[in-house]
Amino acid sequence: MNTNKILTIDQLSAGFGQAEIVKKISMAISTHEIAALIGPSGCGKSTFLRCLNRLHEENSEAWVNGEVNLEGKNIYQEGIDPVHVRSQIGMVFQKPNPFPSMSIFENVAAGLTIRGIKKRAYVSQVVEKSLRQAALWDEVKDKLKSPGTSLSGGQQQRLCIARALAINPPVILMDEPTSALDPISTSKIEELLLQLKKEVTIVIVTHNMQQAARISDQTSFFLMGELIETNNTKQFFTNPDDIRSENYISGRFG
Amino acid sequence: MMKYTQRKIKNNFMKFLLFFLTLFAVIPLAIIFFHVIRSGFGALNYSFLTSLPAPIGQPGGGIANALIGSFTMIALASLISIPVGIFGGTFLSEYPQGKLSSSFSFVVDLMTSIPSIVIGLYIYAMIVVPMKGFSAYAGALALALLMFPIVVKSTEEILKLLPQNIREAGLALGIPRWRVILSIVLKGSIPSLTTGVLLSIARISGETAPLLLTAFGNQYWADGLNQPTASLTVQIYNYAISPYQEWHQQAWAGAFILLMTVFIFNLIARGILVKSQKDS
Numbered sequence: 367m368n369t370n371k372i373l374t375i376d377q378l379s380a381g382f383g384q385a386e387i388v389k390k391i392s393m394a395i396s397t398h399e400i401a402a403l404i405g406p407s408g409c410g411k412s413t414f415l416r417c418l419n420r421l422h423e424e425n426s427e428a429w430v431n432g433e434v435n436l437e438g439k440n441i442y443q444e445g446i447d448p449v450h451v452r453s454q455i456g457m458v459f460q461k462p463n464p465f466p467s468m469s470i471f472e473n474v475a476a477g478l479t480i481r482g483i484k485k486r487a488y489v490s491q492v493v494e495k496s497l498r499q500a501a502l503w504d505e506v507k508d509k510l511k512s513p514g515t516s517l518s519g520g521q522q523q524r525l526c527i528a529r530a531l532a533i534n535p536p537v538i539l540m541d542e543p544t545s546a547l548d549p550i551s552t553s554k555i556e557e558l559l560l561q562l563k564k565e566v567t568i569v570i571v572t573h574n575m576q577q578a579a580r581i582s583d584q585t586s587f588f589l590m591g592e593l594i595e596t597n598n599t600k601q602f603f604t605n606p607d608d609i610r611s612e613n614y615i616s617g618r619f620g
Numbered sequence: 621m622m623k624y625t626q627r628k629i630k631n632n633f634m635k636f637l638l639f640f641l642t643l644f645a646v647i648p649l650a651i652i653f654f655h656v657i658r659s660g661f662g663a664l665n666y667s668f669l670t671s672l673p674a675p676i677g678q679p680g681g682g683i684a685n686a687l688i689g690s691f692t693m694i695a696l697a698s699l700i701s702i703p704v705g706i707f708g709g710t711f712l713s714e715y716p717q718g719k720l721s722s723s724f725s726f727v728v729d730l731m732t733s734i735p736s737i738v739i740g741l742y743i744y745a746m747i748v749v750p751m752k753g754f755s756a757y758a759g760a761l762a763l764a765l766l767m768f769p770i771v772v773k774s775t776e777e778i779l780k781l782l783p784q785n786i787r788e789a790g791l792a793l794g795i796p797r798w799r800v801i802l803s804i805v806l807k808g809s810i811p812s813l814t815t816g817v818l819l820s821i822a823r824i825s826g827e828t829a830p831l832l833l834t835a836f837g838n839q840y841w842a843d844g845l846n847q848p849t850a851s852l853t854v855q856i857y858n859y860a861i862s863p864y865q866e867w868h869q870q871a872w873a874g875a876f877i878l879l880m881t882v883f884i885f886n887l888i889a890r891g892i893l894v895k896s897q898k899d900s
Contacts (some may be wrong), residue, residue, distance in 0.1 A: 421791060450794065451794075457789070459788065459789060467896075468808070476790075476803075476804070480803045480804070481799070
């Protein structure tokens with residue numbers, strides 16, 4: 367059982383300065399699954415997510431304690447370069463954020479070309495593969511040179527997913543990736559995620575409980591920086607272990 | 621509740637007021653513009669642009685040496701101030717925490733408010749006196765000191781407009797921070813940075829006082845960058861304070877050239893900005 371856990375988080379705490387936002391959280395995430403993190407605003411789920419690729423520490427006064435093991439290796443071990451960690455764990459943000467003044471092609475290729483991988487044939491091949499994986503290829507194949515920002519919001523978000531996929535990370539983190547999108551774009555991305563999980567493990571923060579119920583295999587409920595419950599999604603939404611989870615999903619607070 | 625017509629009248633009145641006040645602000649600009657064009661355009665001809673100033677009493681004469689002198693000094697100043705200023709502004713925008721950043725920001729703010737004559741005087745004391753002569757170098761340096769804080773501030777403001785999550789997206793791809801700044805933040809801001817730079821060039825093109833104290837001016841071609849050098853602005857000044865009617869004409873013609881140059885720089889800057897906004 368333990369062998370297919372790609373991420374195991376052990377006693378992870380994090381915060382800014384005096385404030386502790388994430389409190390001693392432990393959980394495990396299985397390979398090729400979608401793990402949803404839900405909870406009211408300010409419950410620490412986004413901060414927790416940003417600890418998983420060591421992006422949290424880029425803020426001033428940010429601190430992290432505990433362990434995050436990716437394929438058995440602690441990414442917070444001394445001597446581990448956060449830049450290297452981030453090349454293994456992709457991330458997609460709440461607002462679509464294609465790089466400005468870059469074409470669609472350049473956006474997807476950025477993770478390779480900026481890090482010095484410039485072989486043309488290889489880069490083109492990766493760009494096409496990533497755009498296909500992100501279900502965007504057919505829509506953009508004739509205009510790869512147009513600016514990334516010229517696409518619609520939903521397309522931009524899929525472009526950002528393609529950009530994250532291009533560096534071939536085993537895990538992708540998503541921070542409310544559909545909250546800025548319309549329902550049609552949202553459902554496209556949800557379908558896409560269900561396809562993608564065959565190849566990558568996805569950890570997704572969402573405010574939308576139906577979304578968590580629709581697409582995730584495992585759901586974790588956060589409250590005030592603490593992890594209340596991690597459960598099989600079906601179990602979580604039908605028969606949660608904790609009364610607070612039940613109150614939350616039935617809309618009694620949050 | 622106010623009636624529809626009442627609201628409409630009130631709205632139209634405020635609209636008219638705003639329009640009127642805007643017009644009021646634009647009127648002086650328009651007057652200056654048309655006056656310079658009317659007085660300057662007549663004195664303008666090909667030989668004015670290609671010949672040296674004529675000695676007193678002789679007809680004709682031009683501003684060829686002043687045009688080249690201004691161009692040289694502005695180019696030299698840009699060569700120093702643009703790269704240094706962009707890096708300084710990038711530092712302020714990307715590493716805003718820390719003592720170094722806040723004191724640098726303070727110094728730059730101070731520099732922006734130093735009167736240009738003081739900068740001229742400073743370069744006069746530091747460069748002109750020890751080198752025993754006015755020179756294009758000294759002029760360029762004075763202009764560079766004026767230009768530097770403008771470039772720093774505009775770069776800082778431009779880069780700060782870029783959403784933070786663009787930087788995070790770069791970091792999340794496993795790109796080191798310095799590469800994110802160089803290849804994503806700066807590269808993505810090239811159009812607006814160009815606009816900022818062009819505006820700062822336009823801004824220093826009109827400087828006279830510091831050049832008077834550093835490059836001094838020259839009725840002839842300068843023999844090198846270490847010689848007193850003519851500039852458009854100082855030449856305009858010299859022509860304008862003379863008692864001769866014909867030289868006054870030359871001053872207007874020079875002013876016309878200067879105004880048009882600044883105007884065109886502003887137009888290009890605006891054009892680049894509009895185009896980049898359309899693209900994104």
